Amino acid sequence: MDKALEGIVVLDLGQIYNGPYCSLMLAYQGAKVIKVESLEGENLRVRRIGDCHELLMLNSNKLGVSLNLKSEKGKSIFTDLVKKADIIVENFALGTMEKLGLGYEELKKINPGLIYATGKGYGLDGPYAERPAMDLTIQAMGGVMATTGFPDKPPVKAGPAIADFLGGIHLFGGITTALYQREKTGKGQLVEVSMHDTVYPILASALGAFYNTNGKVPERTGNQHSGMATSPYNVYRTEDGYIAIICVVNRQWESLVKVMGREELLEDSRFKTNVDRSAHIEVVDEIISSWTKGLKKLDIAEKLIKANVPHAPVSSIPEVADDPHLKYRQMIREVEHPNAGKIRVPGSPIRLSDSPLDHVFAAPLLGQHTDQVLTEFLQMSKKDLTKLREENVIR
Amino acid sequence: MDKALEGIVVLDLGQIYNGPYCSLMLAYQGAKVIKVESLEGENLRVRRIGDCHELLMLNSNKLGVSLNLKSEKGKSIFTDLVKKADIIVENFALGTMEKLGLGYEELKKINPGLIYATGKGYGLDGPYAERPAMDLTIQAMGGVMATTGFPDKPPVKAGPAIADFLGGIHLFGGITTALYQREKTGKGQLVEVSMHDTVYPILASALGAFYNTNGKVPERTGNQHSGMATSPYNVYRTEDGYIAIICVVNRQWESLVKVMGREELLEDSRFKTNVDRSAHIEVVDEIISSWTKGLKKLDIAEKLIKANVPHAPVSSIPEVADDPHLKYRQMIREVEHPNAGKIRVPGSPIRLSDSPLDHVFAAPLLGQHTDQVLTEFLQMSKKDLTKLREENVIR
Incomplete structure (x- = not known):
């Protein structure tokens, strides 16, 4: 051919x-x-x-x-x-x-x-x-x-x-x-x-945040969502590195909560919807960090694959190379x-x-x-x- | 057409x-x-x-x-x-x-x-x-x-x-x-x-540093050169923001030194070549920072345009948008x-x-x-x- x-x-x-x-x-x-x-x-x-x-x-x-x-x-x-x-x-x-x-x-x-x-x-x-x-x-x-x-x-x-x-x-x-x-x-x-x-053009999120909110969000947000409008959306420290976790729909949040063994959060009005969670980003991130910090990144990844929660370990260059x-x-x-x-x-x-x-x-x-x-x-x-x-x- | x-x-x-x-x-x-x-x-x-x-x-x-x-x-x-x-x-x-x-x-x-x-x-x-x-x-x-x-x-x-x-x-x-x-x-x-x-493929610099040096350089180097092999190469704080400056050939370093009014550095053996400067990155960066911190980023840019030294102000989103x-x-x-x-x-x-x-x-x-x-x-x-x-x- x-x-x-x-x-x-x-x-x-x-x-x-x-x-x-x-x-x-x-x-x-x-x-x-x-x-x-x-x-x-x-x-x-x-x-x-x-x-x-x-x-x-x-x-x-x-x-x-x-x-x-x-x-x-x-x-x-x-x-x-x-x-x-x-x-x-x-x-x-x-x-x-x-x-x-x-x-x-x-x-x-x-x-x-x-x-x-x-x-x-x-x-x-x-x-x-x-x-x-x-x-x-x-x-x-x-x-x-x-x-x-x-x-x-x-x-x-x-x-x-x-x-x-x-x-x-x-x-x-x-x-x-x-x-x-x-x-x-x-x-x-x-x-x-x-x-x-x-x-x-690749500045879409930043220009979007700028024009949609008249410049009210910070220019850079670390690993958080550019518009501070999705939560969880961050990179969390683990025992041996970092892991990125995002929930874009409620089902994913519910799965994550279950994987963390924190079912009581499902009843908490601060975390019901993405809008609620985005209003309490720091609390959400703290809850997740306190869970990830005691675990290895690939062990967390394995749990999240099974639970179908969007995530990825932060790979090092030697890991990417292999x-x-x-x-x-x-x-x-x-x-x-x-x-x-x-x-x-x-x-x-x-x-x-x-x-x-x-x-x-x-x-x-x-x-x-x-x-x-x-x-x-x-x-x-x-x-x-x-x-x-x-x-x-x-x- | x-x-x-x-x-x-x-x-x-x-x-x-x-x-x-x-x-x-x-x-x-x-x-x-x-x-x-x-x-x-x-x-x-x-x-x-x-x-x-x-x-x-x-x-x-x-x-x-x-x-x-x-x-x-x-x-x-x-x-x-x-x-x-x-x-x-x-x-x-x-x-x-x-x-x-x-x-x-x-x-x-x-x-x-x-x-x-x-x-x-x-x-x-x-x-x-x-x-x-x-x-x-x-x-x-x-x-x-x-x-x-x-x-x-x-x-x-x-x-x-x-x-x-x-x-x-x-x-x-x-x-x-x-x-x-x-x-x-x-x-x-x-x-x-x-x-x-x-x-x-876009990891070329990082994979290059990894394979060329058997993994001896850090994975991330902030705003410094990925291989820590070019100096000056950094982003420097100014009175009203930041500016990126790089010298890839000696002529550019010589121009920069003149713009800074530091001609005595031309005689300093620590800064003769890029290899010399790369061995003294922290000193070079400190010299440039001490100059930029008292000036406005666009004033520095204007001087560096005239001197033909590669640089760019770090533009904010409102600046990019306009x-x-x-x-x-x-x-x-x-x-x-x-x-x-x-x-x-x-x-x-x-x-x-x-x-x-x-x-x-x-x-x-x-x-x-x-x-x-x-x-x-x-x-x-x-x-x-x-x-x-x-x-x-x-x-």
Whole structure:
């Protein structure tokens, strides 16, 4: 069975997380992704000696080409590749590709079918467009930090690089939409995603609380409900960690009360409905904490599974790295890497029944497929390649 | 100009954030999205009396149909609509559609071209599949909480509902990929996204730190770098709030030192390189804090813009809600709603040059377009509609 993006050629200039995650999803759907790096390698390679795990996680199923885009010969090889490509993915700082003479306006002249996808911190235009942007600064500017953490403590970033990844996956969605449109029009186009834009809709709960209550709820509520309007809804300390528990309907509260052996609470008018419980959040949380603190998180989880009460243990990173469900679903896969040996890389969160991810291979070494790609796409000879290598055009 | 998804018909059974955000992106790219709700409305309508802002944010550009899928007539109307649809989006609890007799296996028989997109907490299979899942529990189970917050404080959720939104946007990417594949094969397929899967790759920094250092760095590092390997990298208290500052290259550190008027630090061997500074993170942070605490966050930002040092003020929700950059980029748009009046809704973070988002209209009232849709798609008469309404099949 052909995969969804079989036959599609991607030139991936992505670095760190945003662009590489986007093109990882393209590769996982069957596109031929050529990761084009400078002679030194992309930022993640430079940042840490050796093969850092972040790079290995996000570059499976790609071919690696190392090409000096600052040299005239390197540019010319790149534009020759552009003629044979369907998609370019890049998330350089604003203006980088234009300075190289490789901006969309130039490239579309040589390939009108090209889909040029650009991931930026603040987008291509607007008052902040020129500012340097990283995941941390976008989380600060975009309201993610204001809404994360405890109300009496400083704002804190979301641990994962959510701005980078939201940027990358929106870019993927834009590219596949443009591919579909190209089937109708025969034309490529520019696809643009600003990380700062992507973190705005995800503030739904906070913006909802702000507009619904005229700003009367705190910006951040720790692990409690953003609108302080659901109870129980919190993370509770256990003997060996933490557990999240929520009751969205009364039946779940009743089950929880029974599991805790506190049936007398069913008669208490403070806890009859969610509205009642939300008016007594501190009391509800205290009752639950006093029960969880003497038990182990997985023992509590087992009881709550049986009682059908929504919950989850707060998993540590070693627990996530070994999660049996993620393994079952092949979200954790083991591949062999020439230097790093057996490593664990993610599978695809996007599952298409007619485009299964059957084969995953490890991220390329820097320039691992330079010769293969230039031979296959541009019919270069061994002599050509040796000369280009001597001239510091390829690696 | 035709928009990318012009002519595509979507039956949107989404609720809360995950499904609705997915179909909002489909609507913004030009698909005709029919939001199908029960006679009471989806969860967000039931949860709060009136038109809650979260619902208004995520359902622009959709038509609203209210249909009783538990009645035989309602089911039959739905399957008649399925025959004319390209896409179904649903994020009900596992098995809900199957119990209604409207699972993918049934629906593909009546429309083999149908793309059936299902957003789930833990996916369709695996050891956790049956567990109830919400954004909070997925953040707990998936490692988001473990990595968020200060190392000496409890784990805390990311404020935004990132599992819901990551789920929704991956689902969008899966649907558009399947649309492209359908152009080649003529066939529809099942698209599945598990929220739990989507939060695994975004742990890149934490998994990197875990595998690169054999678990020697703390799981969460507050606002400091996940690997404690970049300095300055933190959020600093100011006179009126907080500001995030990062230096990734020495030039930026040198600029920062000059802005602070602390040129003597340039000669200090503790701060020469990023490696030196990372070995003295606490000292570096103390130096910067002692400067920021006496200044206002936007005054600091202005100085750092001029000095080209990566930074961002930590914006409050009211500041985000009025952000001039988001307004310039039309990520904040004003639309007129019959009950709520002028409201602010998000634009599209996915920008296609040949498929611009020119017109945004407000989320439908419950059942606002029931008659229009059933007349247009199923040629129903006024008499048919009156009868169905009397029988509690539509609203």
